[in-house]
Amino acid sequence: xxxxxxxxxxxxxxxxxxxxxxxxxxxxxxxxxxxxxxxxxxxxxxxxxxxxxxxxxxxxxxxxxxxxxxxxxxxxxxxxxxxxxxxxxxxxxxxxxxxxxxxxxxxxxxxxxxxxxxxxxxxxxxxxxxxxxxxxxxxxxxxxxxxxxxxxxxxxxxxxxxxxxxxxxxxxxxxxxxxxxxxxxxxxxxxxxxxxxxxxxxxxxxxxxxxxxxxxxxxxxxxxxxxxxxxxxxxxxxxxxxxxxxxxxxxxxxxxxxxxxxxxxxxxxxxxxxxxxx
Amino acid sequence: xxxxxxxxxxxxxxxxxxxxxxxxxxxxxxxxxxxxxxxxxxxxxxxxxxxxxxxxxxxxxxxxxxxxxxxxxxxxxxxxxxxxxxxxxxxxxxxxxxxxxxxxxxxxxxxxxxxxxxxxxxxxxxxxxxxxxxxxxxxxxxxxxxxxxxxxxxxxxxxxxxxxxxxxxxxxxxxxxxxxxxxxxxxxxxxxxxxxxxxxxxxxxxxxxxxxxxxxxxxxxxxxxxxxxxxxxxxxxxxxxxxxxxxxxxxxxxxxxxxxxxxxxxxxx
Numbered sequence: 001x002x003x004x005x006x007x008x009x010x011x012x013x014x015x016x017x018x019x020x021x022x023x024x025x026x027x028x029x030x031x032x033x034x035x036x037x038x039x040x041x042x043x044x045x046x047x048x049x050x051x052x053x054x055x056x057x058x059x060x061x062x063x064x065x066x067x068x069x070x071x072x073x074x075x076x077x078x079x080x081x082x083x084x085x086x087x088x089x090x091x092x093x094x095x096x097x098x099x100x101x102x103x104x105x106x107x108x109x110x111x112x113x114x115x116x117x118x119x120x121x122x123x124x125x126x127x128x129x130x131x132x133x134x135x136x137x138x139x140x141x142x143x144x145x146x147x148x149x150x151x152x153x154x155x156x157x158x159x160x161x162x163x164x165x166x167x168x169x170x171x172x173x174x175x176x177x178x179x180x181x182x183x184x185x186x187x188x189x190x191x192x193x194x195x196x197x198x199x200x201x202x203x204x205x206x207x208x209x210x211x212x213x214x215x216x217x218x219x220x221x222x223x224x225x226x227x228x229x230x231x232x233x234x235x236x237x238x239x240x241x242x243x244x245x246x247x248x249x250x251x252x253x254x255x256x257x258x259x260x261x262x263x264x265x266x267x268x269x270x271x272x273x274x275x276x277x278x
Numbered sequence: 279x280x281x282x283x284x285x286x287x288x289x290x291x292x293x294x295x296x297x298x299x300x301x302x303x304x305x306x307x308x309x310x311x312x313x314x315x316x317x318x319x320x321x322x323x324x325x326x327x328x329x330x331x332x333x334x335x336x337x338x339x340x341x342x343x344x345x346x347x348x349x350x351x352x353x354x355x356x357x358x359x360x361x362x363x364x365x366x367x368x369x370x371x372x373x374x375x376x377x378x379x380x381x382x383x384x385x386x387x388x389x390x391x392x393x394x395x396x397x398x399x400x401x402x403x404x405x406x407x408x409x410x411x412x413x414x415x416x417x418x419x420x421x422x423x424x425x426x427x428x429x430x431x432x433x434x435x436x437x438x439x440x441x442x443x444x445x446x447x448x449x450x451x452x453x454x455x456x457x458x459x460x461x462x463x464x465x466x467x468x469x470x471x472x473x474x475x476x477x478x479x480x481x482x483x484x485x486x487x488x489x490x491x492x493x494x495x496x497x498x499x500x501x502x503x504x505x506x507x508x509x510x511x512x513x514x515x516x517x518x519x520x521x522x523x524x525x526x527x528x529x530x531x532x533x534x535x536x537x538x539x540x541x542x543x544x545x546x547x
Contacts, residue, residue, distance in 0.1 A: 049499075052503055054499060054502060054503060076505065076507070079502075079503060079504070079505045080505060083503075083504075084500075084503040084504075086496065086499070086500055086503075088493075088496055090448050090493070091492075091493045091496035091497050091500065092496065092497065092500035093444070094441065094444065094497065094500070094501060094504075095444070096411075096412045096440060096443060096444050097412075099515070100412075100515060100516065103515035104501075104504055104506075105504040105505055106513075106515070107512050107513055107514060107515055108504060108505040108506050108507065108512060109505055109511075110511045110512060110513050111513055112513060113513060113514070113515070113517065116513065116515055117515075120515070136447070137444070137448075138447040138448055138451065152504065153504075156504075156505075
């Protein structure tokens with residue numbers, strides 16, 4: 001089932017500006033994990049803001065579970081279906097404590113107190129933040145802060161989760177932490193996940209990858225297929241992830257490894273096996 | 279460098295005063311402040327002293343926390359005392375030099391005013407020492423609710439205050455970072471004339487302001503994405519609970535107010 005549909009979307013910030021998005025056509029299926037990659041200024045973050053009606057197209061249309069974002073009356077409903085987590089953890093936490101922040105979205109849509117307490121606790125548990133309920137945001141690590149933002153997002157029971165470079169300001173541990181929880185949401189709860197990122201290591205984990213350049217989509221397909229397409233990566237000014245480079249260098253030297261094996265673990269295992277055979 | 283900046287001097291605790299409803303505390307303080315200054319009768323001051331000591335006892339906050347915040351206030355109190363000492367010319371002279379004479383009236387007047395200020399200050403700091411800024415904001419919001427009918431944007435005001443409180447630590451961190459960054463570029467904040475030191479602050483504040491605007495914009499986007507549409511139809515996660523003891527506390531302060539009024543009308547000063 002298509003949950004997000006973008007048809008011939010064009011966008012510019014001001015009438016005198018040049019186009020930021022050009023003829024975007026994109027369909028996202030329910031339960032899918034799609035990563036949108038691209039260089040700085042490729043329009044990927046702008047695209048993300050169309051998914052919950054923060055921006056609306058000047059031409060074309062965006063449908064979120066059948067609701068057009070161009071109709072202002074749909075905005076409240078769309079924003080309850082699509083939760084967003086942004087880049088800077090410090091700039092999106094509103095509440096003075098973890099539980100207050102998780103409750104913020106629920107307060108906004110007028111959820112009764114008893115239900116709110118229960119849902120806040122559930123989300124906090126899901127994101128592994130137990131024991132930090134009363135902590136102040138500035139005492140948390142980057143990874144924890146982003147998990148608070150995630151907890152706030154999922155407390156609304158959204159269908160779609162959009163991560164707008166949510167891991168780009170985190171250290172490697174924090175990044176891994178956040179991605180692990182997102183992966184869990186996608187697998188266990190069948191939540192549609194859209195990650196905007198310029199970290200291709202993250203994109204490798206997704207079901208589908210969309211490559212953007214200068215406001216247009218130039219690639220759309222399996223990560224393993226797109227990441228071996230050197231021309232495409234060069235055009236998008238993206239660097240092939242280390243594993244892909246390594247596999248390629250190895251195949252060049254005649255080591256029998258197929259590109260399909262993407263995870264680091266699998267690669268290490270195959271290499272060990274090969275060594276034993278030698 | 280910024281460690282000594284105390285934001286909301288809240289001292290965690292479980293005392294009677296800590297557990298009081300912030301609304302009750304605010305009402306009590308307002309009653310106290312207004313009626314302490316309404317009359318000059320010694321009874322009023324003695325009553326105030328008794329209330330303060332009782333509250334001080336029940337708050338169970340070590341004296342050093344009051345003293346810590348006191349330095350600036352002490353100057354004001356001393357200044358008031360000295361002003362009264364020299365300017366009041368009542369009663370017999372008790373000490374005289376060719377330049378000035380001190381009268382007994384000056385000593386009592388000065389002492390009276392100084393005690394009044396001291397009591398007021400202790401009461402006010404009791405509120406901030408025993409109440410988290412968040413609870414205080416909640417209390418203020420509910421107390422201001424009647425003003426909503428007059429068109430005062432009470433929800434927005436309280437919300438602004440709570441966001442400001444939330445961002446104080448973030449901005450302090452940021453300031454510390456900027457100071458380090460500017461130092462690394464050779465800026466000097468601790469030497470040179472006063473004028474130069476003041477000028478050195480400019481490269482701290484400009485990046486801080488620019489960043490704050492950026493933060494504000496990001497926050498607004500995040501709030502919109504999370505469905506914030508103003509105060510209408512919102513429910514509250516934090517509930518204030520008014521207990522019997524809150525009523526009792528307010529009654530005590532209301533009685534004080536009543537006594538002051540009676541003294542004022544009866545005594546005529």
